[in-house]
């Protein structure tokens with residue numbers, strides 16, 4: 001019998017009102033159920049939102065230093081359990097153990113970063129036109145924030161939203177993905193032990209359809225921070241605008257790498273592979289297109305295919321595996337449909353393209369690392385987010401041509417250039433239409449103290465992490481004080 005987990009509402013573990021639970025599967029072994037998690041309904045969501053609303057004034061009234069202390073305690077508890085959390089993260093999400101551990105420790109860093117942030121100035125003094133007027137600003141919390149998160153970074157994303165929201169005096173309802181509830185359960189458990197006052201941090205499990213409307217339209221909710229697909233993001237934005245909420249969306253990508261003739265070829269190949277195939281290509285910042293200058297196209301593709309063929313697919317338990325399963329059967333089937341589509345569009349399959357034959361992998365949702373050559377911008381495989389280990393190789397005649405191809409997509413999350421030329425690096429940094437731009441690095445990865453987010457269709461023009469999170473999770477009051485008489 002699988003263990004049953006409960007929602008965390010108002011400081012207590014609470015069963016869903018209608019008593020419905022969803023099994024959480026291990027994508028490396030569909031026969032292993034990791035637990036049963038509430039499939040919450042609108043009534044559960046209302047109770048979580050109400051708890052957050054009741055708790056918010058007292059939480060905001062604490063000194064920011066005191067709120068920071070709670071974040072520090074939560075960070076210490078997560079750090080002390082990082083191995084166990086990482087293992088469960090690996091089992092439910094499918095990424096390798098080192099990647100899962102790295103992500104867990106990133107959660108710790110984020111909590112410590114925002115704990116420190118509570119000691120920084122929360123406003124500015126502004127020279128007034130009046131000689132005796134004291135004119136200044138202070139930042140205030142928004143109130144209750146709904147945090148709606150995807151499965152692919154099940155500890156980092158919930159924490160990179162919750163840590164700043166809480167640090168700046170908001171209370172939150174976290175709605176993690178129904179595909180990664182176990183990691184969110186660990187977060188709730190650590191926050192519960194850190195002793196946050198009841199109702200400050202609530203976790204509501206279940207599908208978006210059941211709770212989404214309350215989380216985005218309730219009169220008690222003031223802001224929504226969402227990360228996930230474009231489809232859901234657009235729905236959330238529509239609801240948020242109609243109900244007057246502040247919102248931010250971080251969504252998909254079709255991230256590209258450009259490789260110029262003067263690049264260090266070996267490093268460009270290795271970092272392209274890393275960006276494309278680590279975490280089975282299921283990072284929003286994963287590399288899905290590589291645009292190679294025609295002078296080195298053949299040499300690059302030969303090395304790329306040779307090294308991709310050598311990558312081992314296997315579960316996170318297998319320390320020698322480079323990439324694990326994708327998240328679900330639907331996801332695997334969708335990726336394989338894109339492979340078929342790319343072939344029918346005329347792209348050339350250079351390696352991979354199916355599920356691995358290995359008998360030990362048949363119970364999981366695996367896809368071979370796949371490379372397509374001869375991809376052009378008109379193909380759907382060059383335009384749409386596949387969200388799996390599929391890489392498209394495109395050819396360019398010059399940096400200008402490569403930039404035109406790089407930018408010819410609706411998304412703009414991350415982009416990289418491989419070159420030794422300072423001029424090319426500067427032109428690329430200026431012209432690449434992406435919120436995260438790197439030279440001689442992979443497209444994935446960002447440091448928590450730096451802003452994170454996309455341009456164009458990848459985002460709502462807002463940013464997360466670093467000081468950018470303060471912009472979203474606070475509102476400014478302008479205060480003017482004059483002498484009496």
Ligand code: NAD
Pocket residue numbers: 148149150151152153175176177178206207208209211212213227228229230231232233235236250251252253283284385387413453454458
């Ligand atoms: P998804 O949109 O299916 O789900 C995201 C979250 O939204 C889940 O918690 C889901 O339950 C919830 N949801 C679904 N319908 C809802 C509704 N009607 N109302 C409210 N909530 C609802 O996305 P996913 O499959 O979990 O994640 C993959 C996507 O996330 C990819 O497109 C990826 O690029 C994107 N992503 C983006 C970033 C980024 O920072 N830009 C980071 C990670 C993932």
